[in-house]
Amino acid sequence: MLIRSKVIIALLWLSSVGLVYGQAGATLAxxxxxxxxxxxxxxxxxxxxxxxxxxxxxxxxxxxxxxxxxxxxxxxxxxxxxxxxxxxxxxxxxxxxxxxxxxxxxxxxxxxxxxxxxxxxxxxxxxxxxxxxxxxxxxxxxxxxxxxxxxxxxxEPTAYSEDLMALYRATGQTEKAIDEIITTSKQSDKKETVLAALQGFINTKDEPLVEKALYTKIQQEPNELAYNELLIWYFVQKQKFSRALLQEKATDKRLKLSGSRVYDLGMLAMNNKEYKTAAESFEYITTTYPQGQLYPFARRLVINAREEQVKNTYPVDKVEIRKLISDYQRMLQEIGTNVKTLEALRSTANLYGNYLDQKDTALTVLDLAIDLGKSDKNFVDRCKLDKGDIYLLKGEPWESTLLYSQVEKSQKEELLGYEAKLKNAKLQYYKGSFAVAKDILDVLKLATSREIANDAEQLSLIIVDNTGMDSTEAAMREYASIDLLLFQNKTDEAVDNLNQMLTKYADHSIVDEVLWLRANTYLKQGKTAEALEDLKKIVAKYPNDILGDDAMFNQGKIYEERLKDKQAAMDAYQKVLTQYPGSIYGAEARKRFRALRGDTVN
Incomplete structure (x- = not known):
């Protein structure tokens, strides 16, 4: 036994020497x-x-x-x-x-x-x-x-998929790479990898190959749900919500999802201001699942989506506003007033107050909404902000500031609280208390909400730009009072006053802001040509002031969306990129320019 042990030890020693030599030899080589x-x-x-x-x-x-x-x-x-x-x-x-x-x-x-x-x-x-x-x-x-x-x-049909994706791309075999990526989507645990890989083709010259490959795969394997879901994802990336809806409806019927994914798509379309598709999404739910859990929400959102369409079509048609109110009332009669339909009361109140000038009716409806929704603090506070706005429409700012301040206190450090603070800042601005307004706005510029911070920054700039050199602040006071008229929907009176300001303060620094305000008011009145003329004046006379890039970008939007003049829109967007290289509109201008040109190369 002892001899055998010595042999084993000797062999182990020799093998360890060989291992050390091998490592040393490899290093030396x-x-x-x-x-x-x-x-x-x-x-x-x-x-x-x-x-x-x-x-x-x-x-x-x-x-x-x-x-x-x-x-x-x-x-x-x-x-x-x-x-x-x-x-x-x-x-x-x-x-x-x-x-x-x-x-x-x-x-x-x-x-x-x-x-x-x-x-x-x-x-x-x-x-x-x-x-x-x-x-x-x-x-x-x-x-x-x-x-x-x-x-x-x-x-295994999806084995080595990630390696093959990379190798196909490295060798310029783009169609094979895309096909491989799409095939990989059959592995549920690879979803994030697949989406990240496909995202690399969006807005490139190879993007059309993605849609083509998806349709081919769906035809080859019609029962493979992963391909259908990828096509929906692709349409959403391209903001082709109506086409995404067609696919979601098919998926919903196939998987018996009770409209849940169609509902999510409808909300996404709403957030992207695709109100027509949003309305169609919610309408599908109300007609297909009248007994479903989503029905009360979808029933309201159908009307809400149409409401946004009406409110964003200028000039706003009061006949359509009355139809919307009737739709909300029928819905409330059908379903009743409960936690699922409370938002319909808010919408009805705002339509009465903001568009039909029936302010007392609006306040009555909001009081009812507050009473019914008193268990939901956030809902009550939103109604209070609405009431504050209605009182401001009535010319009772003291009631407004009381309500805004209540919400500010109730929702401290919350988004709704910042919104209330911004409304209070605007109240001070409307009153001509510019120093007080600016102090509040300076706090809001640090708000977590980008939208509120941007609004605060913009109003603060207007105040600073037009009060420093004018000790009387007369022009700024007139401008703020016109802004209040516009808030109160007194557009004709506001335009008359803006016209007077342009004559009275022809050499004042406020002229570009007056032109900007008048241009936006003209747009709400449906006076496209007049709005375009004011924007052109801003660019011509005040190209380097704070509204220069705003005016140029909005010219592009008017040409594109209202006048359907593709070339003029492209020219305007190109000028945003060349004349205002640091503009916040740069990315959007580039995106719109390329879409109009039909050129998707990065």
């Missing part, structure tokens, strides 16, 4: 190789290859021989090893092919590369190794061939 001492490197790699064959050692050994002007020795070695070392035969075939490539013999190279793949077909592990070797040798297309073969051997 690599150092020679990196230093360009190829003869010494070849000698060291030759020793190492007798103990273990790896791709790195083998490829560096052959390279070292070639660099030492021993190309024939390298070829003889590879041919000999192909016959005698079956487990690593594929490596020798690959390197033989690589040497043939270097000598310009493409036929022999192709033969050897194909043989390397064939020699590895006995297992996916071998194919993976030879694919890695091909990739490191710079033969990417053969790496692809090896992985495609490995996929066939594994009988």
């Amino acid at each position: 690599d150092e020679y190789y990196k230093a360009g001492e190829f003869e010494k490197a070849a000698n060291e790699y030759a020793k190492l290859l007798k103990t273990e064959v790896t791709w790195v050692r083998l490829s560096r050994y052959v390279t070292s021989l070639q660099k030492s002007n021993k190309t024939e020795d390298a070829l003889k070695y590879l041919r000999k090893q192909q016959r005698s070392d079956e487990p690593n035969r594929a490596y020798y075939e690959l390197l033989t092919g690589q040497m043939a490539t270097q000598q310009g013999d493409t036929v022999q190279a192709k033969t050897q590369y194909a043989a390397a793949v064939q020699s590895s077909k006995s297992s996916t592990a071998k194919l993976e190794k030879i694919a890695t070797a091909f990739s490191e040798a710079g033969e990417t297309r053969w790496a692809i061939r090896a992985l495609e073969t490995a996929r066939d051997v594994s009988k």
